[in-house]
Amino acid sequence: MNWINSVFRPKISSFLNKREVPENLWIKCPETGEMVFHRDLEANQFVVPNSGVHMRIPVNRRLELLFDEGGYETIATPSVVADPLKFRDERRYSDRLKDARAKTGRDDAVVVTRGRIEALETVVAVQDFNFMGGSLGMAAGEALITGLDAAREAELPFVLFAASGGARMQEGILSLMQLPRTTAAVMALKEAGLPYIVVLTNPTTGGVTASYAMLGDIHIAEPGALIGFAGPRVIAQTIREKLPEGFQTAEYLLEHGMIDMVVHRHEMRATLARLLRLLTHQPDPASLPVPLPEEEIVIEAPVESPADAAEVPADKTTA
Incomplete structure (x- = not known):
């Protein structure tokens, strides 16, 4: 490949296909002159991070x-x-x-x-x-x-x-x-x-x-x-x-x-x-009292002891 194909044509292509850069990509701080990336400014609610200047x-x-x-x-x-x-x-x-x-x-x-x-x-x-x-x-x-x-x-x-x-x-x-x-x-x-x-x-x-x-x-x-x-x-x-x-x-x-x-x-x-x-x-x-979680009430069945079981009369059967 000669020098025309390897050097000259790529330069022409890059010139014709030049990417457009938005005008507001960078914002200049009116006080310090600092250049701030627009996305960073927007993420900071349009306040310049270092100087604290409030932009519109x-x-x-x-x-x-x-x-x-x-x-x-x-x-x-x-x-x-x-x-x-x-x-x-x-x-x-x-x-x-x-x-x-x-x-x-x-x-x-x-x-x-x-x-x-x-x-x-x-x-x-x-x-x-x-x-x-x-x-x-x-x-x-x-x-x-x-x-x-x-x-x-x-x-x-x-x-x-x-x-x-x-x-x-x-x-x-x-x-x-x-x-x-x-x-x-x-x-x-x-x-x-x-x-x-x-x-x-x-x-x-x-x-x-x-x-x-x-x-x-x-x-x-x-x-x-x-x-x-x-x-x-x-x-x-x-x-x-x-x-x-x-x-x-x-x-x-x-x-x-x-x-x-x-x-x-x-x-x-x-x-x-x-x-x-x-x-x-x-x-x-924030000043209101936080309600306590309701505790679950569990009613347990009484446990029958052996002594209580002995006192219970046996069922009577009829001849």
């Missing part, structure tokens, strides 16, 4: 990790007018919606579900940041109100995982109207004496923090989450001062009394279950 986690995966055995039902939400203002900037708003729906496979930014967290039935809403930055529009507002009303009617607690860049500018004043509407629904839930817990994830900003995201009975945040109304760069340019180290992070807000706790994602399910039991006055299954 898909909505479906978050819900599977939260509910018992990963099972839950999705609550249907009402549909709204897709493009009420016929808005257009660089692109049509209707085209942006089509792209977001194709990318995420959902109608809008908020998903409302119902399931059990350590046997405690709960209504849970999650904002999907991948859907136009989790922005609050009419559809998201209707979804939140539907979830809050469903929890109130069923007398169940409500848990919100917030992630948003703020109000959706393409809907103008109609978007801002969702702030008082969702606030009224939260107040109705509280008047019914039902718990409302908010989990602030990265990022939670804008009009969402100016309304329902900061009205919880208890506020939890994931480590390192950016939480605030305006971004730190906008604030620094406005006041013309250097901001403190870690400004608007979850740890900074905890230190200054704006939130109640910072909870690692691995401990989120257990923490929420403990808080829900506390707020609904449900006992901790």
Whole structure:
């Protein structure tokens, strides 16, 4: 075999049959620059193993990790007018919606579900940041109100995982109207004496923090989450001062009394279950006394001794 067959042809074949490598095979840690294999990141609940940075986690995966055995039902939400203002900037708003729906496979930014967290039935809403930055529009507002009303009617607690860049500018004043509407629904839930817990994830900003995201009975945040109304760069340019180290992070807000706790994602399910039991006055299954196994009662027949047998008169026979 000549050099053309042994060298040249294999190189051409390897070039033409080159294996495609997925773009997300490796994920770069935003803090340390460490490259993490995607499967390892997913197995660790999308937390970078060495640095502990909490990456954005898909909505479906978050819900599977939260509910018992990963099972839950999705609550249907009402549909709204897709493009009420016929808005257009660089692109049509209707085209942006089509792209977001194709990318995420959902109608809008908020998903409302119902399931059990350590046997405690709960209504849970999650904002999907991948859907136009989790922005609050009419559809998201209707979804939140539907979830809050469903929890109130069923007398169940409500848990919100917030992630948003703020109000959706393409809907103008109609978007801002969702702030008082969702606030009224939260107040109705509280008047019914039902718990409302908010989990602030990265990022939670804008009009969402100016309304329902900061009205919880208890506020939890994931480590390192950016939480605030305006971004730190906008604030620094406005006041013309250097901001403190870690400004608007979850740890900074905890230190200054704006939130109640910072909870690692691995401990989120257990923490929420403990808080829900506390707020609904449900006992901790671990604290309940373990019933003792029932002992089998065996009744033994009396043993007849030889002395007793001698005292028994013999049967009389008649001639």
